[in-house]
Amino acid sequence: MLSYILKRLLLTVPTLSLVAVAVFLLIRLIPGDPALVLLGESADAASLAAMRADLGLDHPLPVQFLSWLQHALHGDLGRSIVSGEPVAALILQRFGLTAAVVLVAVTAATVIAASAGLIAAWRRNSAVDLAVVGAATVVLAIPSFWLGMVLLLLFGLKLGWLPFVGYIPFSESAVQAMLFLVMPVMTLTITESGVLTRMMRSSSIDVLQLDYVTHARAKGLSERAVLTRHVFPNAFAPTLTLVGLTLGHLLGGIAVIETVFTLPGLGRLMVDSVLARDYPVVQGCLLFTAVVYVVVNLVVDLCYPLFDPRVTAR
Amino acid sequence: MMDRFGHLGWNALIGVPLVAGLLVIIGIGIIWMPYDPIAIDLAHPLGSPGLYHWFGTDEFGRDVLSRSMLGARISVLLALATVAVAITLGAVLGLLAGYLRGWTDRLLMMITDAVLAFPGILLALALIAVLGSSDGSIVLALSTAYTPSVVRVVRATVLSIREREFIEASRTAGDSPFETISRHILPNVLPPVVVLATSLFGWAMLSESALSFLGVGVPPPAPTWGNMLSESRPYMDVASWLSIVPGLCIAGTLLGVNLLGDALRDWLDPRRQT
């Protein structure tokens, strides 16, 4: 098992290296000079040159890359050009918020999807099924940021029930922090539950038609036992894979939702730093999300056998 | 009665009119729109929906209905172009990887995984920033982000069928690889690719809107539903129709396309009816 994990991790090294080089080059290809952005419109040539030297941008590219890589391998991702903060700390802090929103939302969406999908498959072609499929299909079609805007409009502006002045960390006030997160989490939950529900329903239908389910029913097991002990674990496996992919993808940044609700999350950090040409932050963020993506996929793959039919069916 | 309809019926029943309706609106828009979508009228900004402007006007006094119609054309064309490029490129690469295997396969998969590890929006954002904001760069950026998915699907399909008997038969019969691919592999690759294409269309449309929302995207004054949504934000509470109309347009289009895609999938593979 351990060697399998190690082997998998080792296989990701070439991919991650490619990502690192690609990010490094791509961000520098975008026209615009971070030194100039820092100094503003009336900067003179001498100040610009001095600033570029301060930022280490006057060295040749390979030198810059190797220097960054060497520091990164020791955990030092440099300092933000815009704020001077250490990039690693900045990323972790922002990631904390994004992860909180994503994990809560995806968990809620999974619970909703698992139950709704299973019930819809169980009562296939009934009114319940139609309602579930209809709702899931409609939800799939709604752009997440539009949903966010509508919720904001409704609950924030028109009704005034929920605040949205940006974010206050838990350390300062847990109540306020949670209130601010209600709408973004709600938005993400709704948006993600659509595709998960459909997947769960689809695989539940497949499993419900399998022989051993008929077998289990014939043995006299209650319908509830059949559903919870035989159908659900096996139907859930593909949905779990999808959950993993979704998590990996969302943890990489829910930039648009964070923009709508002005949450200082990882997604916004990435977008803002690209738009500000904050090279160290962009590089650090992308490396971080690539690693997260790889790790999450690995974890999901490892969990899969828990639900594998060959293990649970008797 | 429900059973007889099946979901193929429902999907098509709702999907077809929606998509047809969209095409009709786009068609009408090519010949006629109530107002010039880019003509400004500084004297009447933020007009609420009424007799003269069914969907109201935006902050420059431009007619929202006309802009939505033009936006339909632009958004749909951009999404279609993205799908076309991604499918073509992805299919070619996927076929190469799946059929040739070996180092070609490994190299292509490494590149594909590397691209997939990038958050899609970021990749598109960076590419557009490099190439400049234009229709072409948006299509290029989005298709770069989506090609890996196509590569993966095509490659998986090719891998699963390349060992089947009729492929072996084709090879022993002396067919060139090109003939083997085109006569035997391609027809089997087509169904999942077609299904993927409908999903891709939806994703492409959403991504274009998201990019416009983030501030990059089709430059003004051309409207897309995405940039109309983005520009409506400062006026959300005083001119909510500016936010609602483009959103409904996107949602309606996606609903139609998704349902049509589902109907298509059921039709292509009735065993997997959902």
Added chain:
Amino acid sequence: MARSAHLAHVLGTLAVSGALALGLLAWQVAAATGAVLRARLKSDIVSTNPGTRRDENTDAVLLHIIEGLVASREDGSPGPMLASRWTVSADGRVYTFTLRSDVVFHNGAPLTAAEVIWSLQRYLNPQTRWRCLAEFGDHGIARVLSITAPDAHTVVITLDRAAPMFLTTLVRADCGGTGILHPDSVDADGNWRAPIGTGPFELGEWRHNQFIELHRFAHYSPLPGVRDGNAGGKHALVDHIRFLIIPDSSAARAALIRGSLDILDNLAASELIGIRGRPDIKFQQVPILDCYALLLQTRDPLLSDVRLRTAIALTIDTAGLTKAITWGTGTADNSPIPVASPFYGAAEAHIRQPDVAQARRLLRAAGYRGQPIQLVTSRRDPEMFDTAVVIQAMAAQAGIQLHIDLVDWPAHLSRYTVGNYQLMVQSFSARLDPALSFGIFIGDKREEPRKVWDTPHSRELLAQTMASAEPAARQPVFDALTREFLDEVPAVVLFNSSRLAAVRSNVTGYQNWTAAQQRLWGVGLN
């Protein structure tokens, strides 16, 4: 039936907990307003080191903490701050400042000439990266030959030549007001620590991207008299100031309405609609000395023809454009001198009237055949973006094909700096002196490609305005410059915006001024 009852139960629980949570929130908010004045910044400050890494927000915050020898009055002229008075030698080269004797730093140390000399020499040290160092170099206003202290309360600065703009330069916000710092602001190796200044507030906590907190400095001795720009009497009427960082305008507006924010400065014009007419919110509008302009690249083959440039200018209905883009809060202005400047007179008030017919004639004469001309803009602020959209529509009336090249701010700035554009919409922050306003446009493109007006005569006139400090001598030169600017059309100045602020009704004494810089001294809470 059972399900709907269950649903009602769930909704009810949610509603109750929601109400409880809101109540808690309101209570917390109420408790906080007692001692803290909450203002808003659109983005985080970039540094606490004055005059180095900076932007407008950074300048505004730091000017609460530090003060220079002189400070800018409302009319742009330099007034006493840490220097109670000064004299200038007959040849204009030697400035003798008499320091006030009642000033202490935030760490308790008294202000003496030693700290002044240390601060000034630190700014002049290239290692510090002072933004205004270039002004005291080869292409600047003068070189500093020496800074000496005949006694503990006198500082003498000797320049290599007469520089009437010397004090005007010192007071510039982007120079950090040339604020005097205590040497403990840096550590033993000269690395920056924290600003220890003499201002009415001292730096508290800076939580990145959330807020910056300032505390009242108990031992501040204000100058006599009223608040006058950054000069005059500065009184800290609250114990704490908290600058909340709220990038989103509608979120800021909602915060103000809810009472989580006391002062909302730099309101976007489009935000007015939601705030006007509320009984608990007062509203202010002050014209500022900024400038929005359409720049034309005279080196471009098409645009090198003044007839084409004039044609473009003639399609623009400045008044209509201004009214629409600023929602009636801006002031139309075709002169580089802002309307709120004391130097804005009859010559500057000339507004070009749109004349599409004449534009068409000029286009024909220039041989324009409908070639697309690129117009660069960005979304840095809504006015920049909207201006481009409107100009494009207006130019189309005369058959001028403008294509908008939408880039992001860094790319916009880059292209501006190297002159890589045909047309560009650009905004310029407040300049307190008209010479600085003209200085935005006038220069030698070979040395500074961002300048748009590159003629020897304009440079000559500009130098004349900087050769004297007498308004009576400078006004006719500014008038001449304006006339030439309107004739040669190296750029089309469009409007000056107004600084819009909304404050809650329990806030007293808040007043914006033409420098567009938030000032929270003299502001109290009831």
